Amino acid sequence: MERLVAAVLAAGVLQVLLATADDHYLLSRIAFGSCANQSAPQPIWDAINKFDPQVFIWLGDNIYGDIRRPFNFLGKERTIGPWKNAPRFIPSSSSEMLSRYNSAKNVPGYLRLLAKAKVVGTWDDHDYGLNDAGKELSAKTTNQRLLLDFLDEPQDSPRRKQAGVYTSYTFGPPGKQVKVWLLHAFQLLRFFYQLIEVKTLKIILLDTRYHRDPLSSDGSVLGDSQWSWLGKELRGPPSAITIIGSSIQVISNLSGTTGPLFYMESWGRFPKERDRLFKLITDSKRGGVFFISGDVHFGEITRYDCAAGYPLYDITSSGLTQAVEKVLPSPLRFIVRFLAWFTPSTMRVKNQNCRYRSCTYGEPNFGAIQIDWHASPVNLKIQVRDINGLPVTGVDISLSELQAWNRTIKAGQDQRHCTLEVKLPWIVRYRLAILVYSVLALLLLALVGLICAVILTCRVCLRKRKTD
Template sequence: MERLVAAVLAAGVLQVLLATTDDHYLLSRIAFGSCANQSAPQPIWDAINKFDPQVFIWLGDNIYGDIRRPFNFLGKERTIGPWKNAPRFIPSSSSEMLSRYNSAKNVPGYLRLRAKAKVVGTWDDHDYGLNDAGKELSAKTTNQRLLLDFLDEPQDSPRRKQAGVYTSYTFGPPGKQVKIILLDTRYHRDPLSSDGSVLGDSQWSWLGKELRGPPSAITIIGSSIQVISNLSGTTGPLFYMESWGHFPKERDRLFKLINDSKKRDGVFFISGDVHFGEITRYDCAAGYPLYDITSSGLTQAVEKVLPSPLRFIVRFLAWFTPSTMRVKNQNCRYRSCTYGEPNFGAIQIDWDASPVNLKIQVRDINGLPVTGVDISLSELQAWNRTIKAGQDQRHCTLEVELPWIVRYRLAILVYSVLACKQFLMLLDNRTGEYVLVASCFGRTNLCSDISLPGVPQKMQD
């Protein structure tokens, strides 16, 4: 206990020192992450501490503050299905939110990180207060205070007086400055189906000033939801993920703002939310490629919904789902170039290299890379951009622009398998015997290896 208290005190002193020396603090190691359930084990902090970041960035879902109700397909309160009549998620009280923040803040591994690194961050829906919520949430003012207390934000900080938690930081001496811009994609966001605003007028005005301000060598824009990926265009109608892709006008506005900020080279995004890690890229928004490194989550991960022996199914579906923006290279652990187990993001800046080199990775619970890119800083400068037709334009077609047969192939596969299964169940009921299925898809003759005892051969043919 004494060590934990000492760590907390040291963290407070470090935060004060860093806050007053940002202008001269050469930043070369940054870690980031999202989606940390305060009630779940959090062994990944060991790997993050071993990476020894100077700054750690929370990208949202720093706690799971809302209440998740059980799946109920039938009964009085139905939370899923076509006749759903009750919400799956409901807000919790401010006292319960505070309790969950206190639990998260006192995780031993996180305490060790706070003792040696500057911790900054923004929020996403579950720490904002409600799954998928936007500006309509009534508790957002109270919950903003709780988040800023969790982040040890000074009492006189402008973030405590504004509507929303957006902010920016600048580290490093002139010529080697790193600017970190953290967006708030919740407080002012219009409904998902509206194609309205993500940031709201006041935040857009602030962001414009930030991007048109004094130049920095590197600018990292943190968004709680993915900026580049349009995966919802290919995973629907099975399921949809929140992203800037739901607000195409806003995303175009963001890209245009970056493109028009002539002094603002070296921009890339980091994001969270989706419970898997990946790196995406868009080549046709600015004068250089825009990258989005997604790390999600520190505890929550899509493969954990299945037992270990069946997790290959998730990996197969991730590979099968078409993605035009995802970066696929030799650094990927799996063919899909996604990672569905707990992970964190790691950024290393080699200021001594000529030109300056960026190594950006998604790392696993042991600190080993699962996907990554090595980027020369000169590649992220419009004046040094050499357009090569074909190769450098390969990340320009959005998923929503794919031919429908490609775009919806995941849904076609899933529905075909379900239909085949239903057909076999009907036949099984008809004969009263089990039907052995050796293969039901992936062949020219669907279900060609199925034996149907008791069914005439002509009917089988």
């Protein structure tokens, strides 16, 4: 009887709230991006401003604060190759970092965005202070202050007192957030619960640098204090949607298929930590979770179906200025696209929304999230967009798909997005390396053949001269 009375009362309260909710508080348009070189032209802000986001999320490499040294194969200081004896990147001074932040903050397009949108963010390695750096960086405390100044973080913010820049934000009509707690306290039917929380959104920004152990260690990415904080965030007041921002990719482990040619940073390089992250999400019983990430200088969407009871998506947008295809002249960029297509990826989402067959995009891009709160169920349109604001890949997701109670993955069922890259048969996993080494071997054989042909030709010519 108590439950029935509570349900009737809650339904009445719900009706009043839904009638009086102010859509002004609803967060329905979010943009995000990473990898913006302050010294490069940044025309992409025009497209971002045209998208008109309410919130923009920096996902790291907001500036390039370290110093990149030239490629040197030979000489006293060799910065590349198996005989490398000097670092390719070195830290810059705090005054130089500040100067670069000032340059980034005064880009006209970015200033227009600042005037109309809330800007939040975290960092990656180049704005942390040094390429691929972790907890060993001595300047991290100073560089944390510089980042928070760039983000206009209030002087009394907890982020200025803690070790690391991790934080969270909750958006939604204030009244509705209170009602979530009320109905949860009565332990009513999930139907009411979902209706009440339908317009709340949580953004969690991780710090994958300040506490990170060395890449080869399979140690910690977040550190004990941040793990404790993240657990409280995920187990805390519920929200319809939870976006977790990580500077490095969470789902994709590109290094699993590109090694030994080259390696990329990702959570996949720390498999125990990634499993811990997935377990934390699962144990929290929080629905509507997905990731956004940067770092890799291309855009893609990946998903993992066998972690939380529903698909976990990772939307990667990188970069605003830095992009893999820019390293080659336009006529040769098809090579990058072919290699992206040829590299196996069990996690990449491939659909009709992709501009290229690989479903990756290697030119400047940004991420765009649109939420239709008035749809039933709530609908999310998540895209990676090009410099003109046109989508290059994307997914449309119903919020009901991102709920463990609406489980679409059955125990023991083989799912397309469940095979980790490191579990692929070796002939598939290393096919890119096999291709590259085979081409190099053929080129070497061709070169040796050419040299032999030249030598033989010279010998024949010398013999003819002697006989003459």
